[in-house]
Amino acid sequence: MPIIVNLDVVLAQRKMRLNELAQAVDITPQNLSILKTGKARAIRFSTLEAICQTLDCQPGEILEFRPETAIKKL
Amino acid sequence: MKNYQNKANIVRVSKIIRYILFAGLVVWIIGIPVVLIPIVAMWSRAVPASRYLQCGTPLTMAMCLIVNLKLFRFFDRLKNGHLFDAQTVGNLDNAGRWWVALWFFETLFFGISHTFIQFTNANPLDFGSGLFAGLTLIFVAWLLKEAQELQQEQELTV
Numbered sequence: 001m002p003i004i005v006n007l008d009v010v011l012a013q014r015k016m017r018l019n020e021l022a023q024a025v026d027i028t029p030q031n032l033s034i035l036k037t038g039k040a041r042a043i044r045f046s047t048l049e050a051i052c053q054t055l056d057c058q059p060g061e062i063l064e065f066r067p068e069t070a071i072k073k074l
Numbered sequence: 075m076k077n078y079q080n081k082a083n084i085v086r087v088s089k090i091i092r093y094i095l096f097a098g099l100v101v102w103i104i105g106i107p108v109v110l111i112p113i114v115a116m117w118s119r120a121v122p123a124s125r126y127l128q129c130g131t132p133l134t135m136a137m138c139l140i141v142n143l144k145l146f147r148f149f150d151r152l153k154n155g156h157l158f159d160a161q162t163v164g165n166l167d168n169a170g171r172w173w174v175a176l177w178f179f180e181t182l183f184f185g186i187s188h189t190f191i192q193f194t195n196a197n198p199l200d201f202g203s204g205l206f207a208g209l210t211l212i213f214v215a216w217l218l219k220e221a222q223e224l225q226q227e228q229e230l231t232v
Contacts, residue, residue, distance in 0.1 A: 031232050041230040 004064040007036045010055050025050035089150035095146040102139035114179050123191040128181045137176040144169035158222040170211030177204030
């Protein structure tokens with residue numbers, strides 16, 4: 001999938017665990033894990049807003065677009 | 075909430091249909107040996123044409139049992155709240171395919187009996203109702219498969 005989720009990178013930078021973030025944004029750890037592992041098909045703006053607010057970051061730090069040709073090269 | 079109320083109604087109706095189909099299963103399971111035993115008993119005394127016709131009934135009943143079973147399993151899953159998952163849709167699809175197979179078998183069987191032994195069980199008003207019913211089930215299963223993918227998409231929306 002061309003959209004890469006870098007949530008684990010931002011979590012490491014903020015020294016926060018997934019469970020703590022899940023509690024803070026009021027989402028189940030399972031759902032957050034689906035997002036972190038790139039299995040999510042879509043993300044609500046409300047969820048993105050809550051994550052960015054908690055982690056004090058921009059959406060672009062969490063989400064990255066990598067065209068499929070670039071992924072194949074990697 | 076309207077959504078959950080609709081699902082609750084579906085579950086309730088499915089429970090009732092399931093009971094009816096269960097009764098049907100019992101009828102077929104009891105009926106097949108009831109029909110088969112006299113056929114086996116009279117086998118040696120029957121003429122070939124009669125044997126041919128007698129073979130058709132238990133085979134037809136067996137296929138009806140399979141269709142009934144697949145529909146029973148479909149409504150059983152609906153009763154348990156599994157509306158759009160792969161197994162539920164698969165049961166409906168299989169029921170449709172077996173119904174089409176049943177129609178095909180009956181058409182072939184009675185076609186042969188009409189041609190070679192001048193016997194027909196054809197209902198002049200039956201224009202392939204079994205085929206239409208089977209194809210309808212297959213089409214509805216196809217629609218449910220689409221609904222299944224939409225539900226999966228929704229479940230993977232964070």
